[in-house]
Each structure stands twice: as structure tokens, then as C-alpha cells.
Amino acid sequence: xxxxDWVVVAAYLAYVVTDGVRFSRSRDGLSGYLLANRSxxxxxxxxxxxxxxxxxxxxxxxxxxxxxxxxxxxxxxxGLPLAMIILCVTVVPFFYRAKxxxxxxxxxxxxxARTRTTTSFFFLLSRGLSCGVIIAAPSVILSIVxxxxxxxxxxxxxxxxxxxxxxxxxxxxxxxxxxxMAVIVVGLSAVSIVILQALPEQVGLGDxxxxxxxxxxxxxxxxxxxxxxxxxxxxxxxxxxxxxxxYFGCDQSQVQRFLTARSVAEGRTSLLMxxxxxxxxxxxxxxIGVLIFLFYxxxxxxxxxxxxxxxxxxxxxxxDSAAAFRSLEARHADAAQRRSDAAIAYARMRAADADAxxxxxxxxxxxxxxxxxxxxxxxxxxxDSVTALRAAARDMVRTTxxxxxxxxxxxxxxxxxxxxxxxxVVGLIIAAIFAAAMSSIAAELNALATASTIDFYRRxxxxxxxxxxxxxxxxxxxxxxxxxxxxxxxxxxxxGSLIEVVxxxxxxxxxxxxxxxxxxxxxxxxxxxxxxxxxLSGIAAVAFVNYYAEIAGLWQSxxxxxxxxxxxxxxxxxxxxxxxxxxxxxxxxxxxxxxLDRSARVTGSDPSNTNA
Amino acid sequence: xxxxxxxxPKEFPHWNRVYAAVILFTVLTIVGLWLFSRAFTPTAxx
Numbered sequence: 340x341x342x343x344d345w346v347v348v349a350a351y352l353a354y355v356v357t358d359g360v361r362f363s364r365s366r367d368g369l370s371g372y373l374l375a376n377r378s379x380x381x382x383x384x385x386x387x388x389x390x391x392x393x394x395x396x397x398x399x400x401x402x403x404x405x406x407x408x409x410x411x412x413x414x415x416x417x418g419l420p421l422a423m424i425i426l427c428v429t430v431v432p433f434f435y436r437a438k439x440x441x442x443x444x445x446x447x448x449x450x451x452a453r454t455r456t457t458t459s460f461f462f463l464l465s466r467g468l469s470c471g472v473i474i475a476a477p478s479v480i481l482s483i484v485x486x487x488x489x490x491x492x493x494x495x496x497x498x499x500x501x502x503x504x505x506x507x508x509x510x511x512x513x514x515x516x517x518x519x520m521a522v523i524v525v526g527l528s529a530v531s532i533v534i535l536q537a538l539p540e541q542v543g544l545g546d547x548x549x550x551x552x553x554x555x556x557x558x559x560x561x562x563x564x565x566x567x568x569x570x571x572x573x574x575x576x577x578x579x580x581x582x583x584x585x586y587f588g589c590d591q592s593q594v595q596r597f598l599t600a601r602s603v604a605e606g607r608t609s610l611l612m613x614x615x616x617x618x619x620x621x622x623x624x625x626x627i628g629v630l631i632f633l634f635y636x637x638x639x640x641x642x643x644x645x646x647x648x649x650x651x652x653x654x655x656x657x658x659d660s661a662a663a664f665r666s667l668e669a670r671h672a673d674a675a676q677r678r679s680d681a682a683i684a685y686a687r688m689r690a691a692d693a694d695a696x697x698x699x700x701x702x703x704x705x706x707x708x709x710x711x712x713x714x715x716x717x718x719x720x721x722x723d724s725v726t727a728l729r730a731a732a733r734d735m736v737r738t739t740x741x742x743x744x745x746x747x748x749x750x751x752x753x754x755x756x757x758x759x760x761x762x763x764v765v766g767l768i769i770a771a772i773f774a775a776a777m778s779s780i781a782a783e784l785n786a787l788a789t790a791s792t793i794d795f796y797r798r799x800x801x802x803x804x805x806x807x808x809x810x811x812x813x814x815x816x817x818x819x820x821x822x823x824x825x826x827x828x829x830x831x832x833x834x835g836s837l838i839e840v841v842x843x844x845x846x847x848x849x850x851x852x853x854x855x856x857x858x859x860x861x862x863x864x865x866x867x868x869x870x871x872x873x874x875l876s877g878i879a880a881v882a883f884v885n886y887y888a889e890i891a892g893l894w895q896s897x898x899x900x901x902x903x904x905x906x907x908x909x910x911x912x913x914x915x916x917x918x919x920x921x922x923x924x925x926x927x928x929x930x931x932x933x934x935l936d937r938s939a940r941v942t943g944s945d946p947s948n949t950n951a
Numbered sequence: 952x953x954x955x956x957x958x959x960p961k962e963f964p965h966w967n968r969v970y971a972a973v974i975l976f977t978v979l980t981i982v983g984l985w986l987f988s989r990a991f992t993p994t995a996x997x
Contacts, residue, residue: 607966611969618980
């Protein structure tokens with residue numbers, strides 16, 4: 340980073356804080372602080388919904404995934420539009436007209452205090468920790484790529500966000516989100532323009548994309564029905580639908596967004612904005628990852644890194660494995676050079692073919708087509724070598740660090756930006772990464788403070804608290820959760836593919852939370868006891884599926900029986916399906932217990948249960 | 952005579968059409984993605 344980049348990042352941080360603090364002068368009271376007195380326009384709420392969902396992990400992780408594996412991640416969002424429609428029909432008018440602060444507040448009205456407190460507790464636990472991961476992800480990467488101290492990076496992101504969220508409340512969060520979305524869009528546009536300008540002479544975007552196609556980076560759809568595969572059309576459509584229903588309908592950080600809208604109609608419109616925008620926007624973000632792959636494919640081999648994580652590369656270069664690592668680097672530079680030569684040759688041939696294209700009655704392949712076929716073959720072989728050598732380097736890091744899930748995927752985007760972007764643009768993009776992180780952190784902190792205040796403090800500690808007392812507690816709990824997230828971020832340092840960690844963690848609880856709301860809104864027969872035990876059963880079922888291999892291993896070591904081990908392969912299920920499993924188990928167990936409750940009440944054997 | 956309070960904004964009556972538009976747009980987007988992938992499926996290797 341050069342001086343102008345520092346100026347851009349510092350100016351961004353200073354502006355965000357001063358702009359957020361401006362909202363602290365408002366004299367709104369608790370409803371204004373937590374719900375902006377339900378006065379925000381749909382477009383601001385809609386942008387805030389998008390900004391909240393798009394954390395720095397999304398920005399950095401998905402571009403890296405597209406670079407490494409292609410655009411298949413887009414399928415993750417296929418269930419989102421349908422989820423938004425279902426929420427607009429059910430949850431949005433329900434919650435909005437119930438005049439609640441938190442989604443869990445409704446569960447007490449429908450069931451009992453125990454169900455409300457339990458769901459809110461799980462929300463606080465999962466979101467509090469995932470807020471730490473949301474800070475940790477970019478802080479680890481930026482500290483290595485930029486050479487900053489990791490604690491300083493965590494504090495720059497976490498404490499800055501805590502200050503403006505604590506002082507300005509939901510108004511500051513929403514309006515800052517709007518501006519942060521603008522920073523992100525400008526930053527990503529700048530990256531795209533620079534990459535397009537860096538394409539080799541005589542090679543257009545279409546020709547370059549043909550090269551990406553050769554490497555399989557543009558395959559977007561996978562129709563195989565394999566539950567162990569993470570990103571397929573079906574896991575995205577069905578598993579993604581349940582994940583999005585849970586996230587946008589039961590997670591306070593998103594529910595609170597549409598509760599701030601002026602009306603039910605504006606709340607609905609704000610969610611439908613995501614339904615229209617999310618897939619095309621994610622496509623463009625993934626395309627940037629593919630463009631970075633192309634950039635490095637056209638670059639001379641000596642300038643293409645073997646590992647994008649400079650920290651681990653430097654450690655390996657001075658470790659006991661230094662000689663083996665240097666040998667890998669030399670072979671990688673050679674393979675990358677062959678790839679570059681073949682990529683440029685192939686792209687130029689395709690460009691020339693397109694220029695000379697004329698209708699011909701001769702169906703036999705031309706000399707040009709045969710030559711481009713040879714170049715394509717060379718490119719694929721060289722690219723396979725590069726991929727294998729990079730995998731060997733990552734294995735070397737795994738061996739030396741002991742981190743089995745190590746990947747340098749999350750370092751690709753920041754490493755590219757800091758190495759190849761012009762002065763000023765680097766600062767802008769680092770600011771965009773900060774903006775993506777901060778917009779998500781702010782919404783989480785705001786939601787965590789709201790749930791702490793409304794579901795715990797006001798419900799259990801100070802039911803007769805004044806507006807002033809509750810407002811003070813909200814601010815203090817924002818500060819508490821901000822510090823908690825920073826501490827969690829500091830210890831959540833070495834994680835693998837961070838985006839999957841966050842989603843997987845959420846999937847443990849999300850499906851089960853959704854199941855409770857399905858029981859609450861979808862059926863009149865469900866009882867409080869059914870919902871409570873259904874929730875615990877759902878979480879236990881998802882945990883069982885996730886840790887099945889470990890449980891089977893433990894069972895074998897204790898009993899000597901292979902009974903559970905034989906099913907390990909068939910129970911390898913992608914985390915996207917966890918939401919469906921959790922929801923299904925909660926509804927099934929919840930309904931069963933509810934029916935038993937009602938039968939008991941009819942026969943008079945359980946007079947204690949009065950929930951209906 | 953309407954019994955609705957004067958200050959109550961009228962509910963937008965065409966949400967179903969909006970939802971249908973969202974579904975149509977999503978289907979077209981997915982078809983577009985499929986066509987995009989197909990357009991850049993390597994023919995030179997076949």
C-alpha cells in the first residue's frame with residue numbers, strides 16, 4: 340500500500356464513523372434506536388438487506404472460489420427468490436403487524452416464554468460467534484497481504500463498527516449500509532476495468548472467456564442429485580431455499596431490516612429487491628474471480644504465484660521443506676509459462692477465427708480449427724499441471740502447519756489487488772472489503788443488542804424499565820457484543836474456507852429455528868412444549884448428521900462394532916441440506932409432542948400444559 | 952361507502968403479479984446462466 344491508498348482507507352473509516360455518529364443526535368427513544376420508528380424507505384432497507392448478507396467473506400471468498408473452481412457457487416442462491424416470495428406472503432405481514440422488536444418475541448405470544456428465550460439464546464450464541472468469524476476472515480487476510488498487525492485490523496473493523504452502531508442505532512446501520520454498498524460497487528467496477536484493460540493485445544473479452552471455458556471455470560450448473568456435493572442445482576434450489584427462509588425469516592439481523600420499513604408493502608419490496616438483484620450480482624462477483632484467473636493465465640509464468648498466501652509462502656521458503664518448496668516453485672513457473680503461451684495463442688486464434696468467419700459449405704475442420712485445438716490441448720495440460728503443483732504446495736502447508744483444512748483461496752483476491760492494481764485503486768478496494776465486513780458486522784451487532792435487550796433484559800430482568808433505561812442497555816449491549824466479536828475474531832484465526840465455516844455454523848441452528856416458526860405460523864395445533872422439544876431435537880439431529888463419522892468412530896472404539904461405520908459414506912451430506920433436515924425434524928417432533936399433549940389434556944392426565 | 956379510515960394507505964392489489972414476475976425473472980436468469988456456460992463450453996477439444 341502506498342500513501343494515497345492509506346489516505347483513501349483512512350478517509351473511508353473516518354467518514355463512516357462521523358456519518359454514523361451523526362445519527363446519535365436523534366432523540367427517538369428505544370423504538371427509534373432499534374426500529375427507526377418504522378420510517379425507512381424500501382430502497383434503503385433493500386440495499387441494507389443486500390449489504391448485510393454480503394460480508395467481506397462473500398466478497399473475498401467467492402472471488403477466490405471462482406478463481407479456483409469456477410462459477411458453480413452461483414447455484415447457492417437459486418432458492419433465494421422463492422424464499423423471498425414465501426416470506427413476503429407469510430412472515431413480513433405477520434411480524435410487521437404484530438409490532439414486535441424481535442422475531443423471537445412473537446414465539447412467546449404464540450407458544451411460551453421458554454421457546455422464545457431458547458430460540459433467542461441460540462440466535463445470540465450462533466450470531467455472536469459468527470460475527471467474530473465475519474471480522475476474523477478479512478482481518479487474517481488483510482494482515483498477511485498488507486503486513487498489518489492482525490489485532491490492529493480487527494480493531495479497525497470491529498471497534499469502528501461498534502462505535503457508529505452503538506451511537507447511531509439502526510438508522511446509522513441502514514444509511515451507512517447504503518453508502519458502503521456504493522463503495523463496494525465502485526471498488527469492484529474498478530477491478531473489472533483494470534483486468535479488462537490488462538488483456539493481451541488482439542484478445543477480446545469473449546476470446547478470454549473461451550480460455551476460461553477450457554479450464555472449466557464457466558460451468559455454472561450441475562444437475563446431479565448428489566447430497567454430498569455442496570453446490571448443485573438441487574442443493575441450491577431446495578437446501579438453499581430452506582437456508583434463505585431461515586436466514587431472512589428467522590435471523591434477527593435480517594428480520595430487523597424489514598421491520599424498519601415504512602409499511603408492509605415497503606418491507607416486502609425491500610426483500611424482493613434481493614430476489615431480483617442477488618443472482619445477477621453474485622454472477623458478476625464470481626465473474627471477477629474468473630477474470631483474475633484469466634489475468635494470471637495470461638501473465639508470464641515467473642510472475643504467477645504458487646501460493647497466494649504470502650505469509651505461508653515465506654514460512655515455507657525458510658523452513659525444513661525450503662528445497663522442496665523451491666523445486667515446486669520452479670516447476671510451477673515453467674508450467675505457468677506454458678499455460679500463458681498456450682492461452683495467448685488460443686485466444687488470438689479464436690479472435691482471428693471470429694474475424695475471418697465466413698459461411699462455408701465445407702464441413703471439414705479448417706487448418707485454423709486444428710491449430711486452435713492443439714493450443715487448447717496445450718493450455719488444458721499446462722493448467723492441470725499448475726493446479727496439481729498448487730495443490731502440492733497447499734499440502735505442504737497442511738503438513739507443516741497441521742491445519743488439515745488449509746486453503747489459500749481467500750487470499751487470491753487481496754493478493755491480486757495489492758500486487759496489480761494502480762495507486763489509489765488499491766485503497767479503494769481495501770475500503771470496499773472493509774465496507775463489506777462492516778455492513779454485516781453492524782447489522783449483527785444491532786440485532787444482537789436488540790435480542791439481548793428485548794428478549795432478555797426487558798423480558799426477564801427489568802419488565803418495567805423506562806425507555807431511557809432500555810435505550811442505555813441497548814447501547815451497552817452493542818458495546819458488549821462488539822468487544823465479544825473482536826475477542827472471538829482474534830481466536831478464530833486459522834480457518835479453512837471461511838465462507839463455508841460461517842454458513843455451516845449457521846446451518847446447525849437455522850433449519851431448526853425455521854421449523855419452530857413453521858410450527859408457530861403454519862399450524863394452530865402446535866403447543867409450546869412441542870415447539871421447545873422439537874427445536875432441541877432438530878439441533879441434535881443436525882449435529883448427529885454433521886458429526887456422524889466421529890460418532891461412528893467413537894462407537895467402534897467403545898463397542899468394537901462396525902454397525903455405524905458402514906453408513907458413514909451414505910450420511911456424507913452437504914451443509915446446505917442441514918436446514919431442511921433441521922426444519923423437518925422440528926416440525927415432525929413438534930407435531931408429535933403437540934398431538935400427545937392434546938390427547939393428554941383431553942384425558943385430563945396433564946393439566947399443567949395450557950399452551951395452544 | 953368505504954369503511955376504511957382515510958389515513959390508511961390502500962394495500963397494493965397486484966402482489967401476485969409481482970411474485971410471478973420474480974419467478975419468471977429467476978427462471979430466465981437460470982436459463983441465461985445455462986446458455987452462458989454452453990456458449991463457452993470448449994469445442995476445440997471435441
